Amino acid sequence: MGRLFVMIVLMSLLAACGRKGGLVPPDSLVPAAVADLRAEQKGEQFYVTWSAPSRDAGGKPLKDLAGFRLFRREVLPPDEDCESCPTAYGLLQQVDLEFPKGVQLYNNLYIFTDTGLKDGTTYQYKLVAYNKEGAESAPSRARSKKVASPAAPRLTATSTPTGVTLEWQPASGAGTDRAGFNVYRRRGSDIATLALLTPQPVKGNRYEDLHADFGVTYTYMVREVASSDGQLVEGAISNEVTGAQALPE
Template sequence: MKKLLLVALLVGVVAGCGKKGPLIPPEAFQPAPIADLQVAQKEDRLYVSWSAPTVDAAGRALKGLAGFHLYRRVVLPPDQDCESCPNAYQLLKTVDPEYLQDVRRFNNRYVFADSGLKDGTIYQYKVIAFKGDGTESAASNRARWRMVVPPPAPRLQAVATPTGVQLSWEPAAAPGADFLGYNLYRRRSDDIRSLELLTTQPTKERRFEDLRLERGVSYLYLVREVIGVDGESVEGAASNEVRAALAPPE
């Protein structure tokens, strides 16, 4: 009799489970891991950037994203380095999308400028997304960078003509073997969002004539020296800003 009762209970449990469908593992509700973490140097800072996940680990639309934990570690010599050690990474920043503070957001991409870093040191980063209930994603891809001394600021000059603005600059020091050229920027003086790169790639020339100007508009210019480091480019300190506008027609 006891055996019959046990069999009946087991049949009932199996039948009940079958009606509910397959179980979803808890990790499927985690945010999908971030896969596009990047780091780049400009002046004496490292700019760490990543995109927010839009789906969970199971590929469904992500709900409840609450922020990110950004971690950093110092990469040691091979015989001393241990990325998996408990204290290898330190929490650098917790990012709240609703209160960014010193983090900037461009569409769906977040950018944090890491400062106070030492030249010659290799820094490695990872980021973890989390939901409002505390559920965390798996760690992102790793991104690392070796800090170098950035190039010093050039000296920029501008001369306005009726048809354009003639720009010229002088470097603070003789370019080295890693010299790639210069990046020239322009913006409307009253709109920081209008900042644009005028040189599509670093130019080795020390002059540029800007002919794409609107009459009656004042522009601000600056230039930065660019060097190559491990196959990547590093922009140096910004030059002085110069203001210019089209000169009156003659």
């Protein structure tokens, strides 16, 4: 009778545990890996960008994200390269979300500016997110080769009744294959409104902004885009010019 009672109690406990569901694997409680880590060259700098994961590795909403650690290494020739070696990566920036330093946040995108890079060198970046317990996500990686970038064009703007016409004079001696020009615009001095107007680089030396709101003064900039080793590289930024839609004559 005693054994039967013990067995019934054990079965009841097991059934109760089953109703609550299985144990959650610890790995699923860490942040999910960052999905959009990128490293893009603009001028002589790399802009390393990413957005914060919104879920943990198990797919549930992430509520305890605490920060990021960004690492960098130089990629060596194949017979010398060793990514898994303990000294391959160096910590480049730690981002504490409570007191963020060293990065900018723009439209939910974290931006780290990496400088002092060497032409001809490929750099690989590794990023991990961590929670308030210090548990890290799986690493995300991105790499890019530093090349000689085009110099800044010289830009002018003319206001017209239909918009703003931009013209520029490219710099010479870029040393790379020219792919066109990217045109940027913002409202006055409001950096939060900065936007790329040209999804594809513009061929030629002229662009007309036909989507200017009447009564608004815009600030424009241009970067030359070069093609090098299969990647597109933006050159130095032009001078800033302003323009607004003019009244009809």
